[in-house]
Amino acid sequence: MVSLRMALVLFLVAVMVQTASAQGQPPPPPPKPQLNLKVLRKLRFQFEREPTVEECQAAALKFFRISPARVGSYHRRASLKALAPDINVSVYTDRNSSDRRLVDMLYVSSPQFANGKDFEYTNSSSMNMSIQAHWGFDRLVFNSEVLDVSSLVGLQESTLREVTSLYFTRRRLMAILKMNPPQDPGEKFTEGIRLLEIDANLNALTGGWFKKELKKRQIK
Amino acid sequence: MRAVPMVGLGDQFKTLGTSVRDPNFIIVGTAQGKILRSIDGGGTWQEIVVVSPRLFNYGVERLDARRMPPATGADKNRGEERKALAEDRENLDYALGMASGNAHLQEQLGKKGLWTMGWKRGKYIMRKNQESHGSINWIEIDPTDDRRVYLATSDGLYRSTDKARTFMRLWQGRGKAPQRSINAVAVDPGDRKRIFVGTSNGFFLSRDWGITYKEEMNLYVKGSYIKGFYTDPQQPGLVHMATGGAAMATPDSGRTWITTHWHLWHPRSVINWIALGPNDVRLIGTNDGLFASFQGGEMGTWERRGHIFTGVSVTMALVTKDPKVWYVATPDALWRTDNSGSHWKKVFTLGGQEHAVWLSCFGGDPNKIWLLTNKQLYRSGGVKALRGVVRAKRNRRLMDIPPLYQLWLRVMKHLKIYYADNQRYRERAPLAALLPTLKLKANYGPSRNFQASKLYPYHYYEWVQQNRIDAAKFNVKVILSWNLATLIYNIQADPEYGREERSLKTSRADITARLNHLYIEYKHIARRMALAPPADPLVSELQMMRLQEISAYFNALSGGFWSKAGGLDG
Numbered sequence: 014m015v016s017l018r019m020a021l022v023l024f025l026v027a028v029m030v031q032t033a034s035a036q037g038q039p040p041p042p043p044p045k046p047q048l049n050l051k052v053l054r055k056l057r058f059q060f061e062r063e064p065t066v067e068e069c070q071a072a073a074l075k076f077f078r079i080s081p082a083r084v085g086s087y088h089r090r091a092s093l094k095a096l097a098p099d100i101n102v103s104v105y106t107d108r109n110s111s112d113r114r115l116v117d118m119l120y121v122s123s124p125q126f127a128n129g130k131d132f133e134y135t136n137s138s139s140m141n142m143s144i145q146a147h148w149g150f151d152r153l154v155f156n157s158e159v160l161d162v163s164s165l166v167g168l169q170e171s172t173l174r175e176v177t178s179l180y181f182t183r184r185r186l187m188a189i190l191k192m193n194p195p196q197d198p199g200e201k202f203t204e205g206i207r208l209l210e211i212d213a214n215l216n217a218l219t220g221g222w223f224k225k226e227l228k229k230r231q232i233k
Numbered sequence: 234m235r236a237v238p239m240v241g242l243g244d245q246f247k248t249l250g251t252s253v254r255d256p257n258f259i260i261v262g263t264a265q266g267k268i269l270r271s272i273d274g275g276g277t278w279q280e281i282v283v284v285s286p287r288l289f290n291y292g293v294e295r296l297d298a299r300r301m302p303p304a305t306g307a308d309k310n311r312g313e314e315r316k317a318l319a320e321d322r323e324n325l326d327y328a329l330g331m332a333s334g335n336a337h338l339q340e341q342l343g344k345k346g347l348w349t350m351g352w353k354r355g356k357y358i359m360r361k362n363q364e365s366h367g368s369i370n371w372i373e374i375d376p377t378d379d380r381r382v383y384l385a386t387s388d389g390l391y392r393s394t395d396k397a398r399t400f401m402r403l404w405q406g407r408g409k410a411p412q413r414s415i416n417a418v419a420v421d422p423g424d425r426k427r428i429f430v431g432t433s434n435g436f437f438l439s440r441d442w443g444i445t446y447k448e449e450m451n452l453y454v455k456g457s458y459i460k461g462f463y464t465d466p467q468q469p470g471l472v473h474m475a476t477g478g479a480a481m482a483t484p485d486s487g488r489t490w491i492t493t494h495w496h497l498w499h500p501r502s503v504i505n506w507i508a509l510g511p512n513d514v515r516l517i518g519t520n521d522g523l524f525a526s527f528q529g530g531e532m533g534t535w536e537r538r539g540h541i542f543t544g545v546s547v548t549m550a551l552v553t554k555d556p557k558v559w560y561v562a563t564p565d566a567l568w569r570t571d572n573s574g575s576h577w578k579k580v581f582t583l584g585g586q587e588h589a590v591w592l593s594c595f596g597g598d599p600n601k602i603w604l605l606t607n608k609q610l611y612r613s614g615g616v617k618a619l620r621g622v623v624r625a626k627r628n629r630r631l632m633d634i635p636p637l638y639q640l641w642l643r644v645m646k647h648l649k650i651y652y653a654d655n656q657r658y659r660e661r662a663p664l665a666a667l668l669p670t671l672k673l674k675a676n677y678g679p680s681r682n683f684q685a686s687k688l689y690p691y692h693y694y695e696w697v698q699q700n701r702i703d704a705a706k707f708n709v710k711v712i713l714s715w716n717l718a719t720l721i722y723n724i725q726a727d728p729e730y731g732r733e734e735r736s737l738k739t740s741r742a743d744i745t746a747r748l749n750h751l752y753i754e755y756k757h758i759a760r761r762m763a764l765a766p767p768a769d770p771l772v773s774e775l776q777m778m779r780l781q782e783i784s785a786y787f788n789a790l791s792g793g794f795w796s797k798a799g800g801l802d803g
Contacts, residue, residue: 025257026778054771081792087648098673105678117689131688134696139680146673151665151716157725159734160655164736166648170744173789174242182240182280185775189277194769203398207281 056191064226066180071221073176076220079169094151105141128205175184176218183211234580234604234610234759237275238779241267242786243747249591250372250397250607252379253466256595259603260382260397261610268384270361270397275610275770281397296579306752346422370600371417377425383443385415390430392443403443421486429487431459431474438486440489451490465506467524473515473530475504480517480529495532500544508559510552511597514573518547518560523561525574530732538574547587554597562589567604581611586746606752631759631780635798637752640791644748647792650737659726666720672712744790755783 064072074080113133120126186208195201216224250260257274268281288659365691368387375381375774378603381636384391390404406413411434430437435456436449458477466472473493479502480494493515496502500520507530508516515530516523522542526534537543543562549562560580561568567589583589583606590783593607594613645651682702690696724730729738734791758776767773780801787795789803796802 026254050770053774067788070785070789098258098671102398107680125693128687130684130692130694132696133684133688135682135684136543137680137682139678141676141678142673145675146671148262148671150668150671154668155658155662156664157731160731160737163649163655164733164740167736167740167743169789170740174747174786175783176556177786177789178242181778181785184778185240185277186279188771188774188778189279199395200398203395214570222549224521 019050050164052191059232062230069180070173070176072219072222077172079165084165091156091158091162095149098146101111103143108138137158179211234613235613236778237610237760240278240280243750245607246605247590248369248372249603250374251593252374253376256601258379260372262372264368266367277775279401285467316476317480366538373418373420375420375425376422383418387414407492411491416459417461422464422466427486429462432460436656454490463509465509473507475507478506494535506549508550508552510556512556514552514556516550518550518695520546523547539577539715551592553599558599562592566589632763633799643791643794656728657799662721663723666716667714669713673708677707751783
């Protein structure tokens, strides 16, 4: 009986202490959303199936015709272009004819000389073909166009930067949408539109390759 | 100060917006018209494009619908207007496309029915060689409601009502370009309907949430170049304004304006920043140092503080909740004083091409300071866990990266823009004179001459005499010419000669600045990931993505060198 009373007193004391401490403290923070590691694994698996950033960069550079191989080829061709000559071909023809007739007034009364006494017909033709070739061998040593090709690097770099940035912005957005989706429906909708916009931009920058590739790999 | 991991590749940061209610809500605006938004104190970022990015066009100049040419014959009488518009249009360039005038992208997009970044290109006219590219000049978060965010851009005033997730243009500005370029915007803390708008050519006030605007006609305000507004939430109605030639203030929400600081010597009159603090402490940063007033900034109460700043441009200033503790930013450092400017201590050094663009703190707390430079965002407070405590051994590999110089050299050589290589090639220009110009000329000319005659007394015979000559000539001429004068001097060998070299110089500088910036950011994130990885898996995943992004960019520029030398794979 005593032990039962003791237990009751202890229980009441414990409840009072708890209540007092709860009144003195601020309310506990809302629980953090539990991260589902399965979602993370699934997301990583999806990323592995998608085109890599290197593939996207290569597709964009190819679409804009500024891939490193092509720019290298421009360099090579610019430095070797002096081997091919400037060619000029010209053809000139000349044709002359003359018909000489001498009418002698002393013999004009005679019918056989009425049309003329002497006849002479001359015909000449000539043709002149010439071909000129011009090599500027000095340009084999230095050609300023080689440096001109290097200025393509600005376009190359800005394309690479844009594609890389869009590619990872897309991934970040996907990660946030999957792992910690916005609670506000309006925000969720806006983020969805932003993802579509980034997809469209990547698609445009790669000349439609990105969408085709996603479809080929059966990624929604 | 500690660098905060960011997003984007080499954006030029321009302005920072902080909330007075939420310490974790920050917005960074870039010179490319991009907004970077974080609601967790810089842990994760969202990118929002407010105006067209720099990459795709030269600068945005929206054509007002009222100024469009009449499409039908109904408005033929408006010939003068059309003529004026045609003249105006001659100055405009429809060069839509990527930088360097590549219209190829637009053509391809047009064929596919797509638009760049979701912007309908027909709405824009591009003006070449214009300074503004739709940059974000000022971000104002409504002090009474974080959902309302105002953006002052060079393309007008924008507003968001959903905590900076989406923006709509509120006002295009008025008149010519200077008035359309908005430099600053502020919400009156006492009446949130009242919006102060500072342009490059005058001050405008809206009393109805930004629906209508009225230009201030005060003699000293009209036509001024407004640099910024500074309000104190504790004193509704009081607004300080920095202009290109004076500091001004209004005690009654813009009804009357008084000049608070002006000086005959121009550098001292250029106001870069105004800081408001408790106990009526006011600071102004000028091109000739820092000045303080302890009487609310009244005219004649300003005194120089910090003689080390004499002749130095003080770009920003900050008074904390302790009115004696101030921070000041100069082009090369951040300084702190604990005794109202008597002694100064350099707390953070900036260098290279990095300079401070914004300084702010939450609630005047010196432990919650945000410093934005043109390249990076920093916040105060160190990370104690970084003292050599290896928490994640597997992540240590992240720190094994090649030195910056090696990376830079490899990038320059891979892109064939390394200056020494290019100059070595240029120096071959005089030697080119040793090789001749060869001209080869071959000529072949056949000819035929025929003569037939019948002469007296044989004229009755048919063509009794015939004479025919067939001739042909063939010659070859070889001309070799040397221009030996260029052996002595050839202008093409001069350093930085020519158009292409100027273009290369710009590219080199851009790429170098971007490499520096991203390399430092990579190191910061890698160090954190290796020694004190974030507890939240999402933040950890996002930071890993950031490392991958930077790696992918470095790899693409260096031809894979970054990964081979130990850097992360893209």
